[in-house]
Amino acid sequence: MQRENISDIIEAYLKTxxxxxxxxxxxxxxxARRFNCVPSQINYVxxxxxxxxxxxxxxxxxxxxxxxxxxxxxxxxxxxxxxxxRQHIPKRLRLRDARDLIQELFDNSLISQxxxxxxxxxxxxxxxxxxxxxxxxxxxxxxxxxxxxxxRYER
Amino acid sequence: MQRENISDIIEAYLKTxxxxxxxxxxxxxxxARRFNCVPSQINYVxxxxxxxxxxxxxxxxxxxxxxxxxxxxxxxxxxxxxxxxRQHIPKRLRLRDARDLIQELFDNSLISQxxxxxxxxxxxxxxxxxxxxxxxxxxxxxxxxxxxxxxRYER
DNA sequence: TTGACTTTGACCAATCTTGACTATTACACA
DNA sequence: TGTGTAATAGTCAAGATTGGTCAAAGTCAA
Numbered sequence: 002m003q004r005e006n007i008s009d010i011i012e013a014y015l016k017t018x019x020x021x022x023x024x025x026x027x028x029x030x031x032x033a034r035r036f037n038c039v040p041s042q043i044n045y046v047x048x049x050x051x052x053x054x055x056x057x058x059x060x061x062x063x064x065x066x067x068x069x070x071x072x073x074x075x076x077x078x079x080x081x082x083x084x085x086x087r088q089h090i091p092k093r094l095r096l097r098d099a100r101d102l103i104q105e106l107f108d109n110s111l112i113s114q115x116x117x118x119x120x121x122x123x124x125x126x127x128x129x130x131x132x133x134x135x136x137x138x139x140x141x142x143x144x145x146x147x148x149x150x151x152x153r154y155e156r
Numbered sequence: 157m158q159r160e161n162i163s164d165i166i167e168a169y170l171k172t173x174x175x176x177x178x179x180x181x182x183x184x185x186x187x188a189r190r191f192n193c194v195p196s197q198i199n200y201v202x203x204x205x206x207x208x209x210x211x212x213x214x215x216x217x218x219x220x221x222x223x224x225x226x227x228x229x230x231x232x233x234x235x236x237x238x239x240x241x242r243q244h245i246p247k248r249l250r251l252r253d254a255r256d257l258i259q260e261l262f263d264n265s266l267i268s269q270x271x272x273x274x275x276x277x278x279x280x281x282x283x284x285x286x287x288x289x290x291x292x293x294x295x296x297x298x299x300x301x302x303x304x305x306x307x308r309y310e311r
Numbered sequence: 312t313t314g315a316c317t318t319t320g321a322c323c324a325a326t327c328t329t330g331a332c333t334a335t336t337a338c339a340c341a
Numbered sequence: 342t343g344t345g346t347a348a349t350a351g352t353c354a355a356g357a358t359t360g361g362t363c364a365a366a367g368t369c370a371a
């Protein structure tokens with residue numbers, strides 16, 4: 002099955018590098034040439050796949066000698082992660098962002114796999130879908146904040 | 157033979173694959189073409205035959221490179237309690253009843269303390285309180301059903 | 312006839328791709 | 342020192358490519 006789209010392929014390529022190095026530094030045009038796509042495609046990949054919710058920080062510089070650098074953040078203090086997340090939960094939380102956040106919590110050993118799965122079930126569109134979209138996302142945000150608060154007390 | 161409807165045929169086709177692989181990944185339009193039906197028929201088949209209660213998880217993605225993936229999950233050995241609970245969840249679930257049910261799950265070692273706490277946070281009145289009482293209790297019921305379905309899976 | 316299940320199709324939503332236009336930076340050179 | 346130019350990256354919106362939803366119409370057995 003090779004119906005993968007270019008974005009996924011580029012994502013995989015970058016993650017291959019990140020699996021070995023703490024950061025990747027690329028030149029946008031070069032990557033675009035390598036994967037035979039327009040340069041702005043790289044921005045799309047970064048914006049959708051290397052988000053803060055997934056634990057990435059992206060820096061760049063334009064002009065001669067310009068670059069894009071992707072860094073995988075590794076926090077040493079778990080309490081910080083909860084705090085930081087808490088401060089950045091928007092009033093309305095989309096399902097895909099919630100997924101990423103839960104994955105982050107799991108990756109950092111703050112919740113078990115079971116907990117993650119159950120939370121996902123709770124915040125799923127299947128479950129909340131009886132609400133209008135605005136209310137659904139608002140409620141998802143509230144639920145996530147409640148989780149995080151509970152996580153803080155647990156420790 | 158000639159009595160079979162398309163939905164049954166598509167169901168059988170997918171299950172043939174699932175008998176050999178742990179998951180099927182399809183493109184909706186392609187399957188629809190193969191069986192000479194409209195694409196939304198595939199959604200109907202999935203919704204009626206590949207439900208969580210029957211041990212399937214369905215994921216999908218739209219847009220370029222989109223897909224529908226059906227995963228057959230292993231059911232846990234001991235699920236009597238889950239089954240019984242599932243059959244008795246009312247359309248509207250009050251918080252105090254939800255508490256008791258979660259406690260029951262914990263007492264029977266079906267969920268960890270962490271999971272229980274997080275679920276409680278999710279279904280709390282603090283969290284769901286922005287809804288009117290009817291909606292709140294209805295949603296709590298839906299959430300609980302979603303939990304129970306998840307609990308039946310091993311992963 | 313009725314009610315459950317199936318089939319269809321119009322319309323909706325999410326995701327990816329592309330390209331025109333914009334913003335920044337380094338460097339050469341007046 | 343100032344300024345123009347080449348080299349880079351960023352933004353945004355239109356278009357393409359998928360799957361999702363819903364309700365009306367069809368089918369069939371009790």
